[in-house]
Amino acid sequence: MTELVNKKEPGNVIRLWDLWQEKEGDSSHPVMYAQAIRAYNDLRQLEKPIELYEALQSAGIRPGPILLRPLIENAILRRKPSEAKKFWDMLLEQDVDVRPGLMLRMLYVFKDLGEHKEIVAIYEKLKTQPDTVIDQTCKKIIDDSLRALGKAVEKSGKKDVDFEISKFWSFVKHERSDNARMLFYKLLDSKAQLPEDMYAKALELSVEAQKYEQASALYRQICDKGFEITIDIVHNMIKAYVALEKAKLAWDLFSGMKDMGLTPNADTYKIMVSHARLRKNSDNAETYFGNILMFGTIPDPETYLEMIQLYADLGEAREARNYLDQLIKLGKADVSAYNVLFGCYGGKRYQQAEALYQEMVSKQVSPNVQTFEIFIRNFVEAKKPQLAAQYLEKMSEFGIEPSEKVYEALLEMYCILGDEAQATRVFEEMKACGKASKTATAYNHLLDLYSTKGNSAKFEEVHQFLGKTNVRSSGDTFATMIVMYAKEGKIKEVEELYQQVLSKKVPLTAKMLSAMAAMYAKAGDEKKANVMSETMAKNGFKPTDDLYNGLVEMNFSDKNYDKVEELFNKMEAEGIVPDARVHELMIRVWLIREEWKEADILFKSMAQKGLTPNADTFNTLIDVNLEQGMRGRAQAIEQQMEAKGIKRVLKEEAQKE
Secondary structure, eight states: OHHHHHTTOHHHHHHHHHHHHHHHTTOOOHHHHHHHHHHHHHTTOTTHHHHHHHHHHHTTOOOOHHHHHHHHHHHHHTTOHHHHHHHHHHHHHTTOOOOHHHHHHHHHHHHHHTOHHHHHHHHHHHTTOTTOOOOHHHHHHHHHHHHHTTOOOOSSSHHHHHHHHHHHHHHHHTTOHHHHHHHHHHHHHTTOOOOHHHHHHHHHHHHHTTOHHHHHHHHHHHHHTTOOOOHHHHHHHHHHHHHTTOHHHHHHHHHTTGGGTOOOOHHHHHHHHHHHHHHTOHHHHHHHHHHHHHTTOOOOHHHHHHHHHHHHHTTOHHHHHHHHHHHHHTTOOOHHHHHHHHHHSOGGGHHHHHHHHHHHHHTTOOOOHHHHHHHHHHHHHHTOHHHHHHHHHHHHHTTOOOOHHHHHHHHHHHHHHTOHHHHHHHHHHHHHTTOOOSSHHHHHHHHHHHHHHTOHHHHHHHHHHHHTSOOOOOHHHHHHHHHHHHHTTOHHHHHHHHHHHHHTTOOOOHHHHHHHHHHHHHTTOHHHHHHHHHHHHHTTOOOOHHHHHHHHHHHHHTTOHHHHHHHHHHHHHTTOOOOHHHHHHHHHHHHHTTOHHHHHHHHHHHHHTTOOOOHHHHHHHHHHHHHTTOHHHHHHHHHHHHHTTOOOOOHHHHHHO
């Protein structure tokens, strides 16, 4: 029955009670009666407990604490304060410890009865229970009773503060650090006078909770109040300053210890190793590490890890490995120490990382998800998809599921390699297992891949997916989408995206602006094309090949041949190689002007630049050379044409078509 009561199954309790009654008859067992009363209370069958109590009285059984507590609760539920008081008095007569929760409930009972003395008596009992939290309503009941009896309400008096201080230390004793820390700052805000040791302990708790700014502010108060600065306070503040990357403040505190009458010890130097890592000062770190040994103390694993991380940050893998080996000899090297060194072996040094991995596993140190994140990222940098796949299998062997970072790295790798199928597979898997990236970087790679491949359907799918997530699109995201839609001439979509860029104050890029200018140019909208060109200039961007290509197309369509020539020359002057299409348009300009020699020179230069003319350009040039009586040149061009598998179309046939 007790188990069912604890599980809040009062209906089943009563069924068991009825069975027990049938079996035992008139036998009266206080525990069973108490459980039945509680169950009836929970079911709000509030008259049944009174019947049971009367049955016990008839049997001459005096109720003990186990029965009186649920009877008091029953009386409170029935709003019978006098009965609740009767059972309460019976409980107190038996000289038992009363739970704070029941005492708080009785405050309301005595309030209804106007029993101020009883309320104050309960308050005195509550003050001996430092873990009890008295809410505002109960505090008001107590204060009203104190006033009614002509007693001072100790709203911010010494007794109340002492009570709160004892509660603070009780929280500390029972390792309820967050409760203790929050209580301290609440008292501090109320301007209560608190002892020095409480300040020091609260500072320690703030650092433990990684509330470094809070700790820093409290330290200033400790100094302002002239409290003694102990070595523990110094240690905690150096930790806080290191975590806040305030290296100078940490150093000033350390170097000022002598003036405070404090002597650094082994713990001081352990903390200062962290400071040296922050400053990337290996000389100081080695000195501090040596000082720890001089105290006859073996540095703890965290200090070794700081040294490994320091040399890893400096790119000195050999020194990092030296400290890892020392930690291995002590038998205290865990996966986090190995992971730091794995990070040193990026790019082409992945083979060293693999060798260390085998060594780690042979020492019965199991990898974790961070291990595989590092390895797969290294293989991405080295462009080794096969190895990335192998380590993905190893993850599975250790029962570790791929994390978001693993998926991001794989997606980036396949996108860089241009493997559309694998990139799509990873993207679908990310979504299916709820590990979709929360940053835009991975999606930028995917959008760029689909844009390059011209896969507008998949591009649109990723775009729509991003719109349904909380991923904040970066400038690259918008640029890629604008470029893709601009290529397809989707002016409406491009303009909607551009408005988002402006409203969200996303940094403009040359890529997006030139794509838009080229789009407008190809659409024949000279005004908007010029606006985009001017925007590029205002933002310090030089025109790109996309922009020039679009402007050349627009001006050629408008028969503005002088402008086409000007743009072509400008591209070459700025080191931008015009593509095959722009060359073809420029050749047509020369042909229209009947400047055959210029057209021929430009045509010859295309081969030198690795550009292939289209069929129209080949045919036109052959016809022009034939008309000019330059048969040898015409034949040479025709041979080039045939070598590239382009069919010759005679002028008469072209005219018939």
